[in-house]
Amino acid sequence: MESPRSAATPDDRSPAAGSVEVTVSSSPKFWPFAGAGAVVGVLAAMFTALAGDPGGEFTQGSVFGFFAVVFGLAGALLGCIVFLVVDAILRRRTRRAHAVPLDDGGVTR
Template identity: 55%
Template sequence: MEPQQHNAQPSPESGPSRPIEVTVRSSPKFWPFLVTGALIGVFAAIVSAYTGEEAVEFTRGAVLGFLAVFFGMAGLTLGAIAWLVTDRVLRKRTRRATAVPLEGPNAAH
C-alpha cells in the first residue's frame, strides 16, 4: 500500500513558511488485486477442466480455454470488488497531519 498525500503548496509571496494541513491515508494498489483475481480464476479453470469428465465433443484444451476466459473474468471482477472494499476500509483510517516546509540549503532534498 502506498501513502497518498494531498499537499497544499504555499505561494512564494506568503512570506515565512508556515505549517500546512495535509490529509494522509493509505491506498491499495489496483493492479495487484486484478492480477491476483484473474490468476485465481484461471487456476480454478484448470482444476475444473482436468477434474471433470472428458466431453465427447470437446478436448480438455478447448474446455480449459473456455473456462479460463469465463473464470478469469469472474476472478478479475472479484479482485476489483476486493480492491473497492479494501480502499473503503482504509479510507476510514484517514488522518490529518501538519507538514512544516523546510528552509535553507537542505529544503530541496
C-alpha cells in the same frame, strides 16, 4: 533543566509557522487485486477442466480455454470488489497532519 519533551515534538497540536495541513491516508493499488483475482480464476479453470470427464466433442485444452476466459473474468471482477472493500476500510483511517517544508539551504538538483 529542560524536560525531555521539547516544544517541537510531534505530539504538539499547534501548527508551526509555514506549515501546511495535509490529509494522510493509505490506498491500495488496483491492478494487483484485479490481477490476483484473474490468476485465481484461471487456476480454478485449470482444476475444473482437469477434473471433468473428457468428452468426445471438446478436448481438455479447449475446455480449459473456455473456462479460463470465464473464470478469469469472474475472478478479476471479484478482485475488484475486494479492492473496493479494502479501499473503503483504509479510507476511514485517514487523519490530518501538519507538514513543515524543509529548508534545503539553497541547493538545487
